Amino acid sequence: MQITKWEDSMSNTLTRRGVLRSGAVAGAGVALPTIFTGSSASAFTNEPTGDTVTLGFNVPQTGPYADEGADELRALELAVEHLNGGGDGGMLQTFSSKALDGTGILGKKVAYVSGDTQTKSDAARASAKSMIEKDGAVMITGGSSSGVAVAVQGLCQEAGVIFMAGLTHSNDTTGKDKKANGFRHFFNAYMSAAALAPVLSQLYGDERRAYHLTADYTWGWTQQESIAAATEALGWETVENVLTPLAQTDFSSYIAPVLNSGADVLVLNHYGGNMVNSLTNAVQFGLREKQVNGKNFEIVVPLYSELMAKGAGANIKGIVGSQNWDWKLENERGAKYTGSNAFVKSFGEKYGFPPSQAAQTCYAQALLYADAVARAGSFNPCAVGEALEDFAFDGLGNGPTTYRKGDHQCFKDVLVVRGAENPSDEYNLVEIVEVTPVEQVTYDPEHPMFAGGNLGSCNAGV
């Protein structure tokens, strides 16, 4: 009966134009990458069928953030070791969720493949795509750039796999470019500014004139917007905001105008090599010794890391900024930040030096993904996403943390740090000035700085 109906239908509609249209649609279907079509036997993209599950670690292995990428990869490899029951278990011992038991994920041994983002969006997408299509990666994590994170997050959304972002600090990642399949553990520019502003007020007063140098890309714009808004709310005046090209190496011609601008604070919305060079140039021009408006001239770097502090050398001394995590956190601020020491011990014993904040965020992301799968009882990205949404946890080094459902952003305490004046060794270049409680850095998902985006619905890929 059914067949007859189909034949009837065919006889009624079978025209030359119809055949051509069907052929074109079928051709387009064949031409589509396999990640967008999938296999009809699977319930979702790259459903693991054997006794292993493959994770994709997409980190910068070449290019300017290669050192940060290497640290991320070390941490991710350590996470795999711990998930499979190796080593001392690291933060699995302190993680508040006990769904993981060191036997892999849902009984499947964890394997991984790695790709090189080169800190270029197109290269990062290509390597993520290859890991999904060729290697069957069921989750992608890692990265050290917001531009890359936004690009890879978009790809993972289309492909139907989970993206657990690495080091990405732009508001846009969980703002206008947020995606249902993407989750960020790292903090963002708004949180940095919210944490820094009260400390800046305390250290430098409420009547300041700030000159901003800003890296001309998504992260720089949102960082500048956030810190300007937070400091203006204190009463500071923003004298000027100058966008600097990402490829700039010598900032002397951008620093020189600061001298006669009437500003008494220079805010460097720069990261990585940009920050190392601009800070070095600013110090060379004697800004740290300068007095303007009867006040000492100050330099603020809203986001920096241990690796950048190392690159900046003595120039980082006394410079205030913010961090997502620091290896000394539990030692200095107590058991609230449990997990930090366990991770430092595992990482330090394996590699011989303490982990960076990039390493910690990637390690935490790998564990959080695995835990969500275990709690959901499925690798299906929609089930995993649901398990992560509004998930409150502790014991991963940052204190009590929540993955907010509304934008897939983690909310936790934020560290305000300062370059140490007399570091005891190369691992103590940064000192913790204050830990800003999570309540102070929390914002509404519809905050104007995060507006314009839509999580959309989860994509399982098939």
Add this chain to the structure above:
Amino acid sequence: MDAIILQILNGLDKGSAYALIALGLTLIFGTLGVVNFAHGALFMIGAFCAVTLSRLLTLSHQVLDESRKDFLGNPLKVDVPYVTEWFGETTGAAIIDWAVPLAILFSIPVMILIGVIMERGLIKHFYKRPHADQILVTFGLAIVLQEIIKYFYGANPIPTPAPEVFRGSFDFGVLLGFDPNAVIYPYWRLVYFGFAALIIGGVFAFLQFTTFGMVVRAGMADRETVGLLGINIDKRFTIMFGLAAAVAGLAGVMYAPINSPNYHMGMDFLVLSFVVVVVGGMGSLPGAVLAGFLLGILESFASMNQIKAILPGIDQIIIYLVAIIILLTRPRGLMGRKGVMED
């Protein structure tokens, strides 16, 4: 006015780096006819000579300090440099502090050796090949060299400070009758400018006033005739390649305290230096120096907020804009010679 003076000073030190790299590029092009895209890598290797010497001078043995703990809670291993043990605390610390100036002496033989090996080992095989082949092979060589440096030194910038005595800045404002702190300029950048002037003067004097230089200049003008006179011009040109490498290396050594060296710094300068060479005139040494300073100063002025308010983004295109205008009005560049790159 104070802002203009500051940007002129800025342009001078930026121009110094451009001029030194462009000078080496022109020397190689003028003598060997090779377009050397690995020249930026030589600048980078020079900077890493400073890093290397700094590390050699701080070579240490470790002693356990039971009173202090490392990040794992074990007794802290404290590095004690051999230099301070051999020469005493004060002298040892002074030697380490002066690592960058000392690296000048260290880098000259190293860079000449690298230059000669590059020329004899690879580049000489491409003399008679089209410029496109030369560009491809030297560009590939540049990438290989920077990856080697990254392998050994990592991707992060490595701070390489100037000696303590040069770390402050000089108040030009007071000297010129402005308010204090209106025109201040880092000492090391002034040193860099003076050093560049010395090197440029030295290269010109070497070419102008020595027999060797005279032969090289003759060879640059008519290689074949000089060869027919029984002079081994190839050998002299190889030495010139080594000299050009040393000039690039010295520029890199002295640049290390200005911006922390990283493996990519050569590429950052390479394209701009080629523009400098083309604007100055292919094969013209004075042209390369003139264009280096001219473009350095123009680039600095284009970064002024007042200029960018009128012409947004001008700081990014000024060098290329000037290059287009000069090449349209003077196709051989500012001081280009007839017949060079015109066949």
